[in-house]
Amino acid sequence: MAERLNYTVPPVQDEQNAQDALSELLENLHQHGFIRLANDIVKANSEIGKILVAGLNRPGSRNAVQNLSLMVMAVGSIPPERFNHILLALRAAVMATKPASELNEGQKAPGLRGIFKLLNDDELWQSLRPLMAVLETFVTEIRREEEPPVTRYSGKPTRE
Template sequence: MAERMNYEVPPTRTEPNAGEALNTLLENLHKHGFIRLANDLVCANTDIAKVLVSGLNRPGSQAAIQNISLLMMALSRMPPERFNQLLMALTDGVNALSQATQDEQKQRAPGITGIIRLLRDDEFWQGISPLLSGLRAFSTSMEKSPDKPISRYSGKESHA
């Protein structure tokens, strides 16, 4: 009698293999015009390169790129939840400023007694204390002599 064969049925594929995925991607890129755009860019690369190099070779463009780089490095040091809090606070502050400037009813100056009442108002001081702390930190940072950004973020000395 013949010996029984052990045959395991291969599992059914649920996802396309790499070749099929690549063909789908290529077809979608062609369908939406990206292949034509890439071909046009490759054919016109000398013209595009001349425009890019002449645009990037200006002092203003170089300063803009450095400033964007500095902004990205500074943002990378801030946790997203803190940045979200900052954006929401800025939005609320701008909306309050806008509303206050649009109000047609002009507020009168508080006078001496009004100022004295403000000096004793705990809610006012709780609201203004973070602003004063922020101004203090800002002022301290502005008093420092500016150093090259590369020195600040890398710890290396700049020789330029």
């Protein structure tokens, strides 16, 4: 009589291994034309590189990149909840400009008496206070001596 064989059935593979996932990704990239695009870019690498370097090597381009990075750093230093509050207030102010200008079309100028009444209006002064604070801060910052951005943001002096 024959002896019994000890054979264990291998488990069914439910998940892809890395090799299968890579093969599937490569096939999808090929089907959608990304492999061809990548090959074309690699073949034209020197030409594309020359165009990019020539475009970025202009003073205006360098200034634009530096200014963009400064804007990102400045906006990045504002807490999101405050930035959201400022954006919503700015949006509301922009939306209020047209209706306010339409209301004033048929009105006459207030004259000297009207101006004196406005000067004594506490509600007007309370609503103008944030605008005055913005102007005061802006003027203070404008009066500061200009310095390189690296020095202003990091405190480290630069060599020029």
